[in-house]
Amino acid sequence: MTLAIKVENLTKNYGQNSVLNDISFEINKGEIFALLGTNGAGKTTTLECIEGLKKYDSGKIFVQGKFGVQLQSASLPSNIKAIEAFTLFSKWNKTVVDISLFESLGLNEIKNKQYCQMSTGQKRRLHLALALIGNPDIIFLDEPTAGLDVEGRIALHEQIRKLKSNGKTIILSSHDMAEVEDLCDKIAILKGGKFVFMGSPSELILEMQSEITLQIKTTDPFICTNFSHSSYLKTEGSYHYFVTINISDALLEILTYLKSISNSVLDIRIIHQSLEESFLTIAKEGK
C-alpha cells in the first residue's frame, strides 16, 4: 500500500475553541475516504489544513502527490461561461486546456452557459472538471452530490468510481450515508475534536450491531411481554418487534413460547442498524 496522505497529531484551535484535538490518520493511494461528522465537527477545517489553506497549531501533514480541490457553489462569478471557467483554471494551473476532460463530464452541451444559469448538477460537474485540471493524484470533494437528482447522483458516482479505478485518491465529506456506503473504502467520524470511528462502512455497521431488532409475524395475536433475552418494542398489525443483543437465545425463547401457546410463526426478520443509524448513534451520542 502506498500512502497518499498522513496526518499526525493534528491540533487546531480557533481562539479558545479547540476544533481538532491531536488527530492522526492515513489514507492510501487509490482509496475513497469519507470524513464524516455532524455540523461543526471540524471536517472542513481538517480538509483545509491538509489542502494548506489553513494554519494549524501543531502536528504534521504529509501529502504525496498533486491535489485538486472541488470548489464550493457560488465560488465562481455568476456570468462566467463553463468553457471560460475551464480555460481560466487551466491557465492558472499552467496546463493545456484538456477539452477531452471537459467533454468526458458532459460539459460540451453547456459550454456557453453562464454559471448562474446552470442547474445544480451542471455546476457540480463543472466543479469536478475544474478539480481534475492538471491530472491531480488526490481529489478533495465537498458533498459532491448534494442537491442532485437520482440520475445526476448516479452519473457523478460513476465518475468518482472511474477516478478511483484510474488510481486516484479521493477524500470526500458527505452527509449522505447511502453515498458513503456505496462509494467509500474507509470512513472516519469526527466528534468533539477526535475520531470516534475509523474503518470501512461495514465495520461501522458491525461495530454498532449491539442492538438488533427481531420482527416476528404470527398467525394469531398474542400478548407481548419482555422475555429474558429480548425486550418488547411494539406491535404493528400481525408483526411484533423485539430488541435483543443475542439473536439465537432471543429467538429460541420467543419461538418456544409461541409454540407453547399454539401460535404459528409466518415470518421472521432480523433487522440490523443501517449505516445511517450507526453513524447517528456514534456521531451524536458516542459509543
Ligand SMILES: Nc1ncnc2c1ncn2[C@@H]1O[C@H](COP(=O)(O)OP(=O)(O)OP(=O)(O)O)[C@@H](O)[C@H]1O
Ligand atoms: N474561521 C473560523 N473562525 C472561528 N471558528 C471557526 C472558523 N471556521 C470554523 N470555525 C468553527 O470550527 C468548528 C468546525 O467548523 P468546520 O467548518 O470545520 O465544521 P464542519 O464539520 O465542516 O461543519 P459543516 O458540516 O457544518 O460544514 C465550528 O464550531 C465552527 O464554528
